[in-house]
Amino acid sequence: MIERGAPVALVGAGTMGAGIAQVAAVAGHPVIVYDAAEGAAARAVAAVRDRVARLVQKGRLEGPVDLRLEVAGELGELARAACVIEAVAEDLAVKQALFADLEKVVAPDCVLATNTSSLSPTAIAAGLSHPGRLVGLHFFNPAPVMRLVEVVSGLATDPAVAAAVTTLAQDWGKQVVQASATPGFIVNRVARPFYAEALRLAEERVASPATIDAVLTQAGGFRMGPFALMDLVGQDVNEAVTRSVWTAFGYDPRFAPSLLQRAMVEAGWLGRKTGRGWFRYGDDAEPSQPDAAPARSAPSYVTEHGESPLRVLLGRSGAEIRAGGRRDGTVELPGGALLVRCDGRPATALGRPAVVVDRALDDASATAVAIAASDGAPADAVAEATGLLQAAGLAVHVVDDAPGLVVTRTVAMLVNGAVDARNQGVASAADIDTAMRLGTNYPLGPLAWGDRWGPATIVGILDAMQAWYGEDRYRPSALLRRIAAAGGDLRENS
Numbered sequence: 001m002i003e004r005g006a007p008v009a010l011v012g013a014g015t016m017g018a019g020i021a022q023v024a025a026v027a028g029h030p031v032i033v034y035d036a037a038e039g040a041a042a043r044a045v046a047a048v049r050d051r052v053a054r055l056v057q058k059g060r061l062e063g064p065v066d067l068r069l070e071v072a073g074e075l076g077e078l079a080r081a082a083c084v085i086e087a088v089a090e091d092l093a094v095k096q097a098l099f100a101d102l103e104k105v106v107a108p109d110c111v112l113a114t115n116t117s118s119l120s121p122t123a124i125a126a127g128l129s130h131p132g133r134l135v136g137l138h139f140f141n142p143a144p145v146m147r148l149v150e151v152v153s154g155l156a157t158d159p160a161v162a163a164a165v166t167t168l169a170q171d172w173g174k175q176v177v178q179a180s181a182t183p184g185f186i187v188n189r190v191a192r193p194f195y196a197e198a199l200r201l202a203e204e205r206v207a208s209p210a211t212i213d214a215v216l217t218q219a220g221g222f223r224m225g226p227f228a229l230m231d232l233v234g235q236d237v238n239e240a241v242t243r244s245v246w247t248a249f250g251y252d253p254r255f256a257p258s259l260l261q262r263a264m265v266e267a268g269w270l271g272r273k274t275g276r277g278w279f280r281y282g283d284d285a286e287p288s289q290p291d292a293a294p295a296r297s298a299p300s301y302v303t304e305h306g307e308s309p310l311r312v313l314l315g316r317s318g319a320e321i322r323a324g325g326r327r328d329g330t331v332e333l334p335g336g337a338l339l340v341r342c343d344g345r346p347a348t349a350l351g352r353p354a355v356v357v358d359r360a361l362d363d364a365s366a367t368a369v370a371i372a373a374s375d376g377a378p379a380d381a382v383a384e385a386t387g388l389l390q391a392a393g394l395a396v397h398v399v400d401d402a403p404g405l406v407v408t409r410t411v412a413m414l415v416n417g418a419v420d421a422r423n424q425g426v427a428s429a430a431d432i433d434t435a436m437r438l439g440t441n442y443p444l445g446p447l448a449w450g451d452r453w454g455p456a457t458i459v460g461i462l463d464a465m466q467a468w469y470g471e472d473r474y475r476p477s478a479l480l481r482r483i484a485a486a487g488g489d490l491r492e493n494s
Contacts, residue, residue, distance in 0.1 A: 019143030183248030193413035218368035231271030344464030
């Protein structure tokens with residue numbers, strides 16, 4: 001349907017449109033660029049030529065590269081394109097009008113693709129005479145660098161059209177995942193808790209944005225913390241995507257926007273592009289520092305009652321591990337307080353002085369951890385726990401007592417969202433994990449992460465959080481409960 005080397009057209013010459021044009025041109029296609037704004041297409045083509053020349057000069061791209069790029073002055077000049085990809089404003093009416101005009105120009109077998117990140121290809125195609133030839137082809141920014149492409153089929157999309165753009169994107173060196181036309185597709189849907197739980201922690205004053213980012217990167221293994229990422233994307237853009245998904249899901253509390261982020265948008269503190277967001281930017285800006293606990297003396301011993309989930313961290317600390325008489329998997333500090341792995345409950349819910357230790361991607365390699373003490377716990381309990389974990393080589397962040405702490409609640413909600421997406425047929429388990437690793441640079445796909453912790457553990461964490469908050473926001477997916485009850489695998493039979 002789209003032959004190799006066939007002409008490809010881009011409508012919209014902004015950052016994304018120019019990036020896709022570069023990908024197509026480097027792959028050997030003649031590329032026609034059109035933009036309604038006078039001079040925009042010409043500037044985009046010149047910028048692509050400059051970028052590619054610099055890549056060749058630096059040895060990052062094998063040259064010489066014959067770029068067949070041209071500027072179109074009107075839509076009629078796109079008539080010979082085998083595929084037209086739009087990258088215009090995220091406005092349903094604008095996109096519908098554009099494709100209606102394109103249908104009058106292009107050949108009957110021309111594929112129409114929308115790079116929308118949040119609008120439904122089903123709705124975009126609804127007014128077309130031939131809606132079956134429209135498909136979502138969602139690139140991630142910057143398009144020449146990011147490997148992931150979501151192919152999104154609307155209700156009317158012809159399977160042959162989805163297959164054609166899949167082959168096209170693969171020929172361009174992209175990793176393609178298939179998604180149905182549901183709000184947010186895969187990445188923008190499943191990723192919402194990464195931001196939402198961080199924002200809730202900040203709203204509840206559990207920890208500062210810099211501390212939350214440090215815990216999620218150094219303990220959770222995420223490449224960038226949610227607050228730094230929101231500043232990079234832009235508070236306005238991130239909040240708009242959240243609000244769009246929330247609205248599309250009928251105001252489901254799992255996707256609810258944050259009042260704190262709304263205030264940032266209203267203040268114009270949008271992140272890097274305005275010099276101020278959660279953090280300040282500019283030559284004279286002081287970097288925000290996480291709140292790390294001061295150095296404490298490590299206790300010489302702890303008492304382990306049965307095999308504790310903290311055994312790896314205890315081993316790293318070098319403290320003597322004495323065997324206790326109980327078999328409840330807890331650790332007792334010399335002062336008598338419990339040291340327990342986070343199971344979703346706050347420390348205060350345990351009913352005795354306790355310090356809860358957050359989870360990590362890998363206890364053997366983590367460089368930081370969050371802990372929280374129960375209300376009324378003696379100060380020496382926090383000091384003993386801090387010293388023990390510092391002796392294990394960890395930066396310790398003492399945060400306020402909250403259900404799920406930082407990494408535990410974030411990962412549990414990501415897993416839940418991924419399972420729910422699988423349950424609703426948004427994508428296969430393999431494609432969900434691939435999309436989240438490549439589209440967001442997560443260290444593990446959420447379903448693989450859920451299998452590592454265990455589906456029953458994830459359900460327990462969510463149940464504990466839902467019980468404490470009394471909110472539907474933390475309800476486990478029906479499929480997650482089913483898999484946990486059966487002792488199954490989150491990625492099987494998909």
